[in-house]
Amino acid sequence: MGECPSKERHLMRGVGIRAVGIFPVPEKTLHALIIPLEGATEEETRAVMKAFAKFHANSIEIARKHQSSLADGSSRFAMLREDPFDTDAMRKAFEGTSVFETMLKALRGFPGQAENADRLERHMNKACAGNYLQYFGTLSRFVGNTKLAGFRLGDCWLNNMMFRDETSEDGSKRVAAVKLLDLQVVQYGSTIADLQYFFGASVRNEVLSKRRELIRDEYFPELMRVLSLLGSPLPDSGYSFDDFWADFQQHSEFCLVSAMFVLPIVMAQASTIPDYDTGEDLSWEAIKNVAKDAVQADCGRIAARFAHLVGIMVQEQVI
DSSP, rough: SSOOOTTOOOOOOOOOOTTTSOOOOOOOGEEEEEEEESSBBBBHHHHHHHHHHHHHHHHHHHHHHTTOOOOTTTTTTTHHOOOOOOHHHHHHOOTTTHHHHHHHHHHHTTTTHHHHHHHHHHHHHHHHTTTTHHHHHHHHTTOSGGGGGEEEEEEOOOGGGGEEEEEEESSSSEEEEEEEOTTOOEEEETTHHHHHHHHHHHBBBHHTTHHHHHHIIIIHHHHHHHHTTTOOOOGGTOOHHHHHHHHHTTTTHHHHHHHHHHHHTTTOOGGGGGGGGSSTTOOOOHHHTHHHHHHSSSSHHHHHHHHHHHHHHHHHOOO
């Protein structure tokens, strides 16, 4: 329980829909959960980009057709304009800056990161103003370019997705489809937030470094293709990938802030997670300590992932 998982096996598949007995499905539609240890591979990320693009294109077009209702706070869409993280439970669990302080300490303890840790601390002390959750909420409500405003998933990390493999004639497997799950925090705003959240929480270091290429090759073309099929005016407006990338970079800080919150949870060892099934460990104090306990029990994996992300944020002058 206290040992680090083997780095020879970064991802595990095998929890199929049929296997967990939810409902019977044909073998060809069987999907599986990925348990995130080192993060999504490039192949998996490319598949996720296309799945995001389809979901976002539909949500952007729905939002465009209901602009007046969204603008006037119509009860039809009122819930989708609320901040799903602005609750008593979240405020109690993430009061102050404990989440940031835990990740800053992990970064300082990682070799060669003293300068980046100082830079991150200065930035967060100025931007966060003593309230991490409020800052997270402000960034999550980012709208930016209204052409990209739609309904975003909100909690799009690997365990809220299911993957289906196909086996080729030579016996090799490839990702054939991705299902996006868990829509309980869907919110109206910039669909770019989903991309930032996913890259901050769910991909390997080498994949994070290639996110511009992956978005350019997979997400953006599919987004434009589906929008065109839906009759959206955006594909014919001259909006280019360079325009999209400029919009994406304006929201890059959300990638960093999401990682502070999500990485220690998604990469935590089982022994550090409260027992939510029985409720015996379900206290606000226990939830607050998840990140700290996960980092303390870790063998440097969380710090390594976070250090790589902070390095990219520094290089791109986000912080």
